[in-house]
Amino acid sequence: MAALLELEEVRAGYGQTSVLHGVSMSVEEGQIVSLLGANGAGKTTTLRSITGGVRWTGDIRYSGRSLKRLSTEDVVRCGIAHVPEGRGILTELTVDENLRLGSHLRKDGSDVRKDYDRVFEYFPVLRDRRRLSASTLSGGEQQMLAVARALLMRPRLMLLDEPSLGLAPIVVRAIFEIIRTINQADGVAIFLVEQNARLALEISSHAYVLEVGRVAVSGASSELMGKESVRRSYLGY
């Protein structure tokens, strides 16, 4: 069976600087895959290539269809939710308006309402702050809002760019629990970029390690975690 998302020899960069030198990866339906590596290895660029935020060559296919020449808007409309670096919260708008931007393309009104209920079950704090400006939320709450909004898009694949960045360990734990739930209860496949390798390997079934724009190591997460040499040289713990 073809994978949900496939990257084949993808090269990408900004202007004259190339960042990815031909990476191939895949994410199966319903799987959590983590993408690890040092700063500047090309993790964020990989995600941005998928949603068309950066020019790329090679091929990226989503459920068998090439994403070449699709605009960001069209890629997203195919069912890929991308929580970008910095979370992409619209701070001029309220929490509720941010959430509505997650569901604004959906036509299934009654299901949308059910999804709101579920999202508020996951993140009760968002229900309490619905009417407030999103700029008043703490970093952890903004990350919750970003994940909640992505969930309301009812995607088949969610791209998460460093959900743990800048957050207290206890908040990170909570968010990763929800990510796991989203994956298991809703069957959403997740492509997770993380600095915190240990956490990412725990939650994912498969992992890729990028090193200066190339896939250095890949394999089952449990395997990578077990290999002392891999851990030391690439994962830093």
Place this chain on the structure above:
Amino acid sequence: MQEFIQLLVSGLANGGIFASLALALVLIYNAMGLVNFAQGEMAMFATFIAFTLIGRGFNYWIAFPLTLVIAFAGGVLIERVVIRPVERAPVLTLVIVTLGLATLVNGTAGFLFGYEPRVFPSPFSVRTVNIIGAFVSYRDLGVIATSAVVLVLIYVLLQRTTLGLTMRAAAHHPEASRLLGVRVSWMLALGWGLASAVGALSGIMVAPVLVLEPNLMQTIIIYAFAAAVLGGIESPLGAVVGGLIVGVTVNLAGAYIPFVGGDLQLAVALAIIVGVLVIKPNGLFGRASVRNV
């Protein structure tokens, strides 16, 4: 007291006109961080279209909304044809483009409609009604009511509809909005359309007070700039409040400050612009801009 109320009401009527044009400026400033110097000229052109429609025998209350629709379409078209190719250019390039557009629209209006001043009809009688001792013209009240209705409609569109939500999102955070499936480029075009329509409102409201000719809006745009700056150039609500304040202030200053009179009213508007920029650059409703370096 009686004179004061009369000045207040006619100031509010002028203010509604300034507010509409200021709101048009703010809508585009929000969408692209750019002051559209052609806004007044576009409004003037739309007013000529209304004039032509009425001249062809259309009822005023049909010609008026029809003109707003045509102005909307024209705004969208201008964005697609003139602005889109330079969408990502530096802001100075865009400023030059809108200045060029202003000249182009002005010249085209002169070419098509001529430069002789024309009397533009008003649907409101110039007779006055007695309100607590003051004589207030139906025309002023009509202008206030019409502006209020259109401004409320725009408010509802922006704040209460999904389309308005996506337009605001696209204006503030284009990148994040794209990732949520918002067609940002089209939202910009719709923003131009909306600005063009609300600008047209100001032209149609002011034309009966002045006379219709290609330079109709050239002083009005200064008052609109003052209103937009006073309100905080990013705030639609600020534009409306700023417009009303400028309208009333200019009217009162003209009457009560001896050396201002009718001749220096424009100078009052310019003084407001300079004063706001010196004392409170973010205006009444603007937020302090934070730039990450």
